[in-house]
Amino acid sequence: MILPIYLYGEPVLRKEAEEVPEDYPNLKELAENMFQTMEKANGVGLAAPQVGLALRMFVVDGNGLAEDYPECLGVRRCMINPEVVEESKETNVKDEGCLSIPGVYEGVKRPDWIVINYLDENLVEHEERLEGFAARMVLHEYDHLDGKMFIDRVSPLRKPFIKNKLQAILKGKNHPDYKHCALR
Numbered sequence: 001m002i003l004p005i006y007l008y009g010e011p012v013l014r015k016e017a018e019e020v021p022e023d024y025p026n027l028k029e030l031a032e033n034m035f036q037t038m039e040k041a042n043g044v045g046l047a048a049p050q051v052g053l054a055l056r057m058f059v060v061d062g063n064g065l066a067e068d069y070p071e072c073l074g075v076r077r078c079m080i081n082p083e084v085v086e087e088s089k090e091t092n093v094k095d096e097g098c099l100s101i102p103g104v105y106e107g108v109k110r111p112d113w114i115v116i117n118y119l120d121e122n123l124v125e126h127e128e129r130l131e132g133f134a135a136r137m138v139l140h141e142y143d144h145l146d147g148k149m150f151i152d153r154v155s156p157l158r159k160p161f162i163k164n165k166l167q168a169i170l171k172g173k174n175h176p177d178y179k180h181c182a183l184r
């Protein structure tokens, strides 16, 4: 089932999300719906707050990026109650976008690699090291669980340039062609 994607301005995107309880009903179905919703919108990641649920889970699929970023090949994951346990001091800057903030793409500084602990959609625990753009995708989604968005991490010099685009989304302009939910 395709879920509506909540756009910039919706309060749920700024909430601290809650841990997913182990007895959460239809968890696998929710994960499947999130994968479908992400794919339909041509995204590489989608966090539960982006579909209106303040829950600590997200999906990513880097396979479509593997030509440019080979480290993303095969990185299709549902991560529940994730915890970043280690991250590199070394960082890199690459452009990011977000299905909740259509039309905005800006450089964001992120660690070169991370180690992350999480439960998959079958509630099996994993600890995994991810590098490069795979680490970036996961950290972008991880931020959503704390009510953060990539625009918060954009350099102050760039902020004036995105302000108008954000205002437009709030005013109901430049909305995407995928199913969405917005203030206006």
Ligand code: NI
Pocket (backbone or CB within 6 Å): 097, 098, 099, 100, 140, 141, 144
């Ligand atoms: Ni996002």
